Amino acid sequence: MAAYDHPDPATFELTLVLRALADPARLEIVRHLARVGEANCATLIGTRPKSSMSHHFQVLRDSGILRTRIEGVQHRNSLRHEELDTRFPGLLTAVLNAP
Amino acid sequence: MAAYDHPDPATFELTLVLRALADPARLEIVRHLARVGEANCATLIGTRPKSSMSHHFQVLRDSGILRTRIEGVQHRNSLRHEELDTRFPGLLTAVLNAP
DNA sequence: TGCCTTGTTCGACTGTTATCGAACAATATG
DNA sequence: CATATTGTTCGATAACAGTCGAACAAGGCA
Numbered sequence: 625m626a627a628y629d630h631p632d633p634a635t636f637e638l639t640l641v642l643r644a645l646a647d648p649a650r651l652e653i654v655r656h657l658a659r660v661g662e663a664n665c666a667t668l669i670g671t672r673p674k675s676s677m678s679h680h681f682q683v684l685r686d687s688g689i690l691r692t693r694i695e696g697v698q699h700r701n702s703l704r705h706e707e708l709d710t711r712f713p714g715l716l717t718a719v720l721n722a723p
Numbered sequence: 724m725a726a727y728d729h730p731d732p733a734t735f736e737l738t739l740v741l742r743a744l745a746d747p748a749r750l751e752i753v754r755h756l757a758r759v760g761e762a763n764c765a766t767l768i769g770t771r772p773k774s775s776m777s778h779h780f781q782v783l784r785d786s787g788i789l790r791t792r793i794e795g796v797q798h799r800n801s802l803r804h805e806e807l808d809t810r811f812p813g814l815l816t817a818v819l820n821a822p
Numbered sequence: 823t824g825c826c827t828t829g830t831t832c833g834a835c836t837g838t839t840a841t842c843g844a845a846c847a848a849t850a851t852g
Numbered sequence: 853c854a855t856a857t858t859g860t861t862c863g864a865t866a867a868c869a870g871t872c873g874a875a876c877a878a879g880g881c882a
Contacts, residue, residue: 639747646742673872682830696878698827715821718813721811721813763858771842774859
């Protein structure tokens with residue numbers, strides 16, 4: 625599998641980021657990554673099928689919220705917290721701190 | 724016209740707030756209110772018809788982002804910035820500061 | 823090579839949301 | 853009272869987004 629395309633921080637769009645975060649499943653993913661740092665897709669799948677999760681990861685990736693690193697057969701995901709902060713300071717932190 | 728119902732800050736839901744902000748038209752409204760403090764619907768209507776705007780105001784109101792005060796025939800809108808901050812500290816500020 | 827694991831892609835379906843005209847409601851004002 | 857102003861509600865339509873099974877792709881390993 626070829627590496628993923630990750631958008632440049634300068635091109636992050638606020639509405640895309642907010643929309644990506646405005647979904648319970650994706651918010652769960654983001655919060656989990658904030659705790660564990662890095663995780664592959666499999667460990668993040670709860671009850672949802674793989675195809676649904678794959679979709680959510682793509683939305684999060686396209687908006688700039690996370691990056692996916694390929695290692696063998698696994699795809700390791702982590703937050704792009706610093707990069708997000710360079711364009712939207714404090715946004716991700718506020719979301720992560722929210723109840 | 725009877726007064727509007729405004730949700731209590733303790734019941735604000737993050738996904739609702741993020742979804743409300745994740746729309747260009749509504750983001751524009753929020754940014755305008757941040758500048759001018761208070762404004763009635765008419766002054767916020769650009770090219771969109773009244774019915775569309777009325778819908779967006781309702782979404783913003785229901786999520787807790789703004790309050791609407793009725794004065795005569797006008798509906799004056801303003802951000803519930805402090806109340807939003809009590810539940811989601813820094814969130815609205817981060818959104819307002821974003822490019 | 824054959825098989826297992828990990829994820830993606832495709833296609834269809836479903837539910838939600840935005841948009842907008844038209845009719846309506848409420849208040850002020852002449 | 854008649855009319856103008858301000859905004860809501862209704863109903864229809866169209867676009868979008870989430871869900872999920874099935875097929876596919878690629879790497880690791882026996």
